[in-house]
Amino acid sequence: MKGICILGSTGSIGVSTLDVVGRHPNRYRVVALTANNNVDLLFEQCMAHKPSYAVLLDEIKATELRGRIKAASLQTEVLCGVSALEEVASLPEVDSVMAAIVGGAGLLPTLAAAKAGKSVLLANKEALVMSGDLFMKEVAKAGAELLPIDSEHNAIFQCMPANYHAGRRAPEVRRILLTASGGPFLNKQLHELHDVTPDEACAHPNWVMGRKISVDSATMMNKGLEVIEACLLFNLPPEQLQVVVHPQSVIHSMVDYVDGTVLAQMGNPDMRIPIAHALAWPDRFESGAEPLDLFAVGQLNFQTPDFERFPNLRLAYEAVRAGGIMPAVLNAANEVAVAAFLEQRIRFTSIPDIIEYCMVNTAQRPANTIDCVLDADKESRALADSHIFKKHSH
Numbered sequence: 001m002k003g004i005c006i007l008g009s010t011g012s013i014g015v016s017t018l019d020v021v022g023r024h025p026n027r028y029r030v031v032a033l034t035a036n037n038n039v040d041l042l043f044e045q046c047m048a049h050k051p052s053y054a055v056l057l058d059e060i061k062a063t064e065l066r067g068r069i070k071a072a073s074l075q076t077e078v079l080c081g082v083s084a085l086e087e088v089a090s091l092p093e094v095d096s097v098m099a100a101i102v103g104g105a106g107l108l109p110t111l112a113a114a115k116a117g118k119s120v121l122l123a124n125k126e127a128l129v130m131s132g133d134l135f136m137k138e139v140a141k142a143g144a145e146l147l148p149i150d151s152e153h154n155a156i157f158q159c160m161p162a163n164y165h166a167g168r169r170a171p172e173v174r175r176i177l178l179t180a181s182g183g184p185f186l187n188k189q190l191h192e193l194h195d196v197t198p199d200e201a202c203a204h205p206n207w208v209m210g211r212k213i214s215v216d217s218a219t220m221m222n223k224g225l226e227v228i229e230a231c232l233l234f235n236l237p238p239e240q241l242q243v244v245v246h247p248q249s250v251i252h253s254m255v256d257y258v259d260g261t262v263l264a265q266m267g268n269p270d271m272r273i274p275i276a277h278a279l280a281w282p283d284r285f286e287s288g289a290e291p292l293d294l295f296a297v298g299q300l301n302f303q304t305p306d307f308e309r310f311p312n313l314r315l316a317y318e319a320v321r322a323g324g325i326m327p328a329v330l331n332a333a334n335e336v337a338v339a340a341f342l343e344q345r346i347r348f349t350s351i352p353d354i355i356e357y358c359m360v361n362t363a364q365r366p367a368n369t370i371d372c373v374l375d376a377d378k379e380s381r382a383l384a385d386s387h388i389f390k391k392h393s394h
């Protein structure tokens with residue numbers, strides 16, 4: 001029986017994780033669940049999974065949850081704040097940590113799990129993009145297992161050589177073919193992108209996800225972040241990574257070997273598949289996903305990505321080539337810009353402008369320590385905020 005901590009249990013990935021875990025009560029015990037502020041869902045999850053700990057970021061919400069837990073005679077201890085996230089991610093009774101917080105807020109708790117030598121199931125790509133090699137070094141130092149949850153990276157992991165571990169260089173791999181659905185605006189012209197609304201951007205054709213990653217899919221920053229994520233997880237330079245637009249989202253990515261073999265991982269677009277893969281690894285068990293019906297799919301199409309309509313993809317390649325703090329700067333500016341777009345303070349097409357502004361106006365430096373990364377993150381957020389304020393406040 002393994003103990004699991006789910007960071008971000010009330011989100012899209014968190015809910016899917018509990019769905020899979022609930023199918024295998026003899027394999028996993030839920031030790032800790034955490035959320036930002038969704039008391040109702042966290043309480044419901046506590047009733048269903050009886051964790052030892054539940055964490056909320058907000059003190060008032062935590063007090064509310066504590067009252068409801070007590071009234072229901074549950075044994076769950078309610079904690080509060082960022083340090084509590086780090087604490088539950090490092091508990092001795094926790095074997096696996098699902099890192100499913102969205103954005104840079106997940107960095108410290110995910111890093112704590114790695115440092116504690118846990119099996120880290122990584123959905124929170126922003127944490128890895130920000131901290132890059134530093135994160136990979138902590139994983140190696142602690143002997144932690146790093147299992148990708150992002151469907152593409154999980155697919156690549158499954159197609160890598162036998163006994164592959166994240167971070168290892170595989171010289172027999174020629175290229176990684178990273179598939180992209182292209183998002184809801186794949187066939188829109190540049191001028192049409194000017195007036196799209198948050199709801200249109202969040203209506204992904206194949207996947208139901210949180211709003212931040214949905215907007216990232218629409219701008220293709222999601223793919224940009226995934227390029228950086230793949231370089232780190234699979235220890236390859238960006239030149240060995242090709243983005244392939246594949247609108248059906250049936251092939252989740254491919255590995256191209258030096259002998260000409262291309263291995264693909266396929267399946268329905270259901271995040272319970274990569275989640276179940278990582279939870280059962282190195283075994284397999286049921287995920288609850290429907291079997292793939294290739295006759296219903298009919299066709300698989302492939303096209304080249306359009307760097308003109310989706311400048312975020314270019315910016316992400318620039319950031320990974322620049323290295324140092326640039327991936328953190330890119331990520332932070334993107335988080336601020338996406339939040340502003342979701343609040344209808346800026347246009348969809350302003351998102352890449354803000355990111356480029358922050359990248360151009362931040363002095364490059366090495367990302368030697370986590371404090372350097374956190375400083376760069378803070379600086380870029382402030383720069384993005386002031387740029388939005390200047391350009392859009394009147």
Ligand code: NAD
Pocket residue numbers: 007008009010011012013014034035036037038057099100101102103105106123124125126149150151207208209210211212213271
């Ligand atoms: P979501 O918005 O649905 O859920 C986010 C979770 O994080 C929630 O539980 C929320 O309470 C928590 N959270 C938010 N802000 C927080 C903060 N400041 N501090 C602590 N907790 C906080 O997001 P999601 O779609 O589940 O995505 C989670 C992560 O997984 C993201 O990094 C995303 O890129 C990645 N991912 C998601 C999918 C998907 O299908 N949803 C696929 C691949 C990768």
Ligand code: MG
Pocket residue numbers: 150151152226
């Ligand atoms: Mg993905």
